[in-house]
Amino acid sequence: MSTPAPSAGRLAQLRQAYQMTKKTQPRIGLLLISVFVLSAAATAGLGILLLGTRWFSIIIVAILALTVAMLATMIVFGKRAEKSMYQQAEGQLGAGAGALQMLRNRWEVKPAVAFTKQQDVVHRVIGRPGVVLVGEGQHARVKNLLGSEVKKHQRIVGEGVPVTTMIVGRGDGEVPLPDLVKRVKKLKKAIKPAQQTDLLYKLKALDAMRPAAPMPRGPIPTSMKGARKMMRG
Template structure:
């Protein structure tokens, strides 16, 4: 066995333990809920297997095995969703939380955290995807809107008027997008540019990024549990 073989399994178990602890803090009944899903879903599929196939010894064994596997799968799906919800609740409102959420977007999205910021920790992140250029702001609504307006003008000069530039403010107030719904909100946006155009847009924006100093991520806990919860949902 190679030296690096056990690492993925250990990391996976550690991620699950961390996600479970965080989820249990906000959802004390998570263990009972998962057991209930395991028993109900596994039992239903086991009975279905017995009704559809031979009820002999082999049929019973297959039904039990299939019931256990489907029960575990159902519990993992529920656990992943609950863990992700708990992780979002843990970091929501903290500086940099939106960047952590955006970096869990799948292929086709190019995320640039902290393209602009203020000393008061108002932050603007950038995402390039099929909808075009999306500026995501978090912080004080008034200050961040002003910061985003400035960034929109800078980006428009680089990418041109033909590329849509969309502004999204993360928060719970009217007209804002809650952190747990941020990625889904972006994914539902209307497609406006093709993949080849996205690459060209990113290359153009590199010139803009090169003209300003690197922006540090704000201080605060890193919500790694969000990433582990999403990995579990993906299986």
């Protein structure tokens, strides 16, 4: 009889994230060791100063120092891993969809609701700010595609529901991939949760008339999602 090993998947995920991070940050190992040692030493020094050097105080300080050091190391690693994932994913088809999939709670993400033969795509996010359409691809083509999608969505959702557009990229008026999720989250709330549910039902009719989009299922979205999952623990 085999027993489940939930930590195995966790360790594999950490290993994958570390290997990918090392591609863009070769000294990540040295950095993490330094963070662990310095945070442990600082915590131990402060603990001894406050609790003294009696044996039970030393045990408490040691446990506290290890806990703080591990937490600090994981926080730094998470930030570095996220930055590395974005660096490797930026400019590749599907990177925007991978980033948007990190949205949680009341956010509903549907990748590639519209696309062109040149592989320009538009993803849709529904949340308290209303409808957010995010485009990826060549700026001029994506802008035209977004304009068409805005008209289609406005006819379905009606007045009072904002339809916001964004284009992923580094050009003028575009949103860099690392800032995409933050930019979406910062949008002003405009609808209530009940309206959000109604929007999902209304837009099902629009989606049903579309052909299936050939979205890539490569390592970009998966790795980015895995890195964020790892950071959340």
